[in-house]
Amino acid sequence: MKAYLAMALTALMITSNPIWANASKETAYKELEWDDLIPLSEQLNPPPFPEVDHNDEFAIPKQPIGKVVEGLNGTPVRLPGFVVPLEGDSHEITAFLLVPYFGACIHVPAPPTNQIVYVAYPEGAKVDDLWDAVWVTGTLQTTAASHEMGDAAYSLTATSVTPYERPH
Structure with missing residues (x-):
């Protein structure tokens, strides 16, 4: 239980640190x-879609x-x-x-x-x-x-x- 609590506290400290928080935001891309x-x-x-002049091959x-x-x-x-x-x-x-x-x-x-x-x-x-x-x-x-x-x-x-x- 102590090990689990220590891991959870470490994770909380890392994610609340502005440096780590910004790093995680940088990878949050909107697809x-x-x-x-x-x-x-x-x-x-x-x-309207532009009309093509089929009589003018260079148009x-x-x-x-x-x-x-x-x-x-x-x-x-x-x-x-x-x-x-x-x-x-x-x-x-x-x-x-x-x-x-x-x-x-x-x-x-x-x-x-x-x-x-x-x-x-x-x-x-x-x-x-x-x-x-x-x-x-x-x-x-x-x-x-x-x-x-x-x-x-x-x-x-x-x-x-x-x-x-x-x-x-």
Whole structure:
């Protein structure tokens, strides 16, 4: 009984210590789905999809502009998706667009801006791991980013990029 009480007291001291408490908060990520990035008002009343002029082979329809969910700003999140590499080399990618489906930014038009996340990952993700879906973990910001591959309504500083595994 004394050993159990000592262990419980030690656990209480560790979790009440601000250093340990902050460490446990840092790993508490909110797991998101792509629909979570679309405000409810926009889900209920989506903006019109841009029309394609099929008579002009050079006409490129504009990317739909999507609003952000302001409440997600500064939130530690975990989001699955596919990588569109932007910066890095043949071994590691340090910046990319995260999109909900493979080839999203190759298709015209690109997905709505609130369905693209600009990711900075200074540590670098190995290129070999990026052809399949990935989980990206980090802090989400409602800060837009623009690139020729597509505009993003959100930005994220990643702490990890790992191969996608279906949640249990």
